[in-house]
Amino acid sequence: xxxxxxxxxxxxxxxxxxxxxxxxxxxxxxxxxxxxxxxxxxxxxxxxxxxxxxxxxxxxxxxxxxxxxxxxxxxxxxxxxxxxxxxxxxxxxxxxxxxxxxxxxxxxxxxxxxxxxxxxxxxxxxxxxxxxxxxxxxxxxxxxxxxxxxxxxxxxxxxxxxxxxxxxxxxxxxxxxxxxxxxxxxxxxxxxxxxxxxxxxxxxxxxxxxxxxxxxxxxxxxxxxxxxxxxxxxxxxxxxxxxxxxxxxxxxxxxxxxxxxxxxxxxxxxxxxxxxxxxxxxxxxxxxxxxxxxxxxxxxxx
Numbered sequence: 001x002x003x004x005x006x007x008x009x010x011x012x013x014x015x016x017x018x019x020x021x022x023x024x025x026x027x028x029x030x031x032x033x034x035x036x037x038x039x040x041x042x043x044x045x046x047x048x049x050x051x052x053x054x055x056x057x058x059x060x061x062x063x064x065x066x067x068x069x070x071x072x073x074x075x076x077x078x079x080x081x082x083x084x085x086x087x088x089x090x091x092x093x094x095x096x097x098x099x100x101x102x103x104x105x106x107x108x109x110x111x112x113x114x115x116x117x118x119x120x121x122x123x124x125x126x127x128x129x130x131x132x133x134x135x136x137x138x139x140x141x142x143x144x145x146x147x148x149x150x151x152x153x154x155x156x157x158x159x160x161x162x163x164x165x166x167x168x169x170x171x172x173x174x175x176x177x178x179x180x181x182x183x184x185x186x187x188x189x190x191x192x193x194x195x196x197x198x199x200x201x202x203x204x205x206x207x208x209x210x211x212x213x214x215x216x217x218x219x220x221x222x223x224x225x226x227x228x229x230x231x232x233x234x235x236x237x238x239x240x241x242x243x244x245x246x247x248x249x250x251x252x253x254x255x256x257x258x259x260x261x262x263x264x265x266x267x268x269x270x271x272x273x274x275x276x277x278x279x280x281x282x283x284x285x286x287x288x289x290x291x292x293x294x295x296x297x298x299x300x301x302x
Contacts (some may be wrong), residue, residue: 010044010058013065022064026057029080045117052088054117055080062133062253085137095144097133098159104136105144105163106171108295109196109218111258119146123160125271127260127284129218131200133163141193141221167197173205173224181225181237181245188224193255197219203266212289213265215239215273217246221255229263231292247276263289 011019023041030037030046038047044057044273060079060147063073095101110126114120121133122144133149135142149159173195176187189195189206198205198219206214212229219225225246243261250259257274263285275282283290 002142008042010056011061011065014061021069022061022072023057025076026060026080029073029076030055033077033080048083048200051085052081053086056113056117057254059254062256065253069299079253082140086142086172087163090287091142091148095148096139096151098154101135102162102290103166105159106136106141106167106194107131107160107163107197107200108134108141108167108221109257110143111200111256112259114143114162116141120144121146121149121156121159125270128274128277129258129260129262129270131160131197133160134194136192138199139192164197164200164271167194168201168204171195171197173186173198182241184228184230184234184238185242186226188226189222191222193221193240196224196257199224199262199264199270202264206212209266211265212292213263213268215242216262216264216270217243217251217260218257218262219250224250225249226264229289231295236293243274243276243281 003258007100008019011022013023022037026046027037027039034048034050036049038049039045046055047053047058048055063079064075067075078188108131108196109125110130111130112130114132115122115130123131126129132285133144135144152159171190171192171194173188173190176189179185179187181187186206188198199216199218202216206226209226209228212230212231214226217225225242227235227242229235247259247262250256260272261274261276263271265274269288274282274283
């Protein structure tokens with residue numbers, strides 16, 4: 001009896017033949033451009049010895065998923081060509097001088113998969129999220145390795161504050177018009193990979209949200225979804241719809257961040273609201289919000 005098809009976490013939508021076709025294009029392009037490489041098919045990574053870097057393939061696979069297979073090789077080539085900007089000598093020159101680099105510093109909210117291959121400068125956030133210090137390399141997001149940061153002799157808080165100020169000033173995040181989600185759910189989008197950094201000073205974006213705050217998701221680098229908290233059944237329905245839509249957006253990519261949901265409220269640090277990264281739903285909202293939600297539902301149902 002033949003063995004069942006083997007799936008993989010980084011490209012679960014493809015069968016083995018489709019995945020191998022994609023990897024053939026990746027290997028062909030990487031070998032032609034850089035020579036020696038090491039492919040880890042199980043993890044979805046390619047280590048390029050000449051560049052001293054490891055390229056994750058999940059985002060590239062998401063992009064190719066919605067394209068004609070005949071176009072995959074060109075998409076792969078354009079993606080891999082950006083590695084030139086991440087060459088060790090290029091990064092050493094670009095990241096060596098903090099004063100010159102400061103205008104290009106950004107901060108963005110990322111998921112754990114963005115940090116698995118690099119010791120990036122970051123501030124941890126709930127549910128596996130992190131505020132990651134990054135550099136804008138002509139539109140590409142380069143996380144700052146701690147080895148570069150240690151040479152700057154600048155306080156961590158000062159650097160993160162400067163990066164956040166740059167992000168808020170130069171990377172606009174705007175409400176998406178014509179969203180098909182319920183009326184109390186808003187979708188915010190932006191063109192750059194850094195717009196999720198607005199979540200770290202979100203009162204600028206959603207100034208009218210009350211003291212209960214909102215449930216917020218970051219399914220992808222260009223997308224933030226928001227459902228203001230109301231202690232009634234309508235909120236439960238709206239937030240469930242938003243979480244489902246966010247999960248689909250996360251799975252579809254590209255530039256996926258996390259399926260999990262956070263609780264944002266003005267003047268408070270971010271807290272966890274719900275986990276969806278274990279293929280199940282778990283409400284992790286802290287007290288007293290959890291009790292307030294149940295009490296609101298009870299009153300709404302009477």
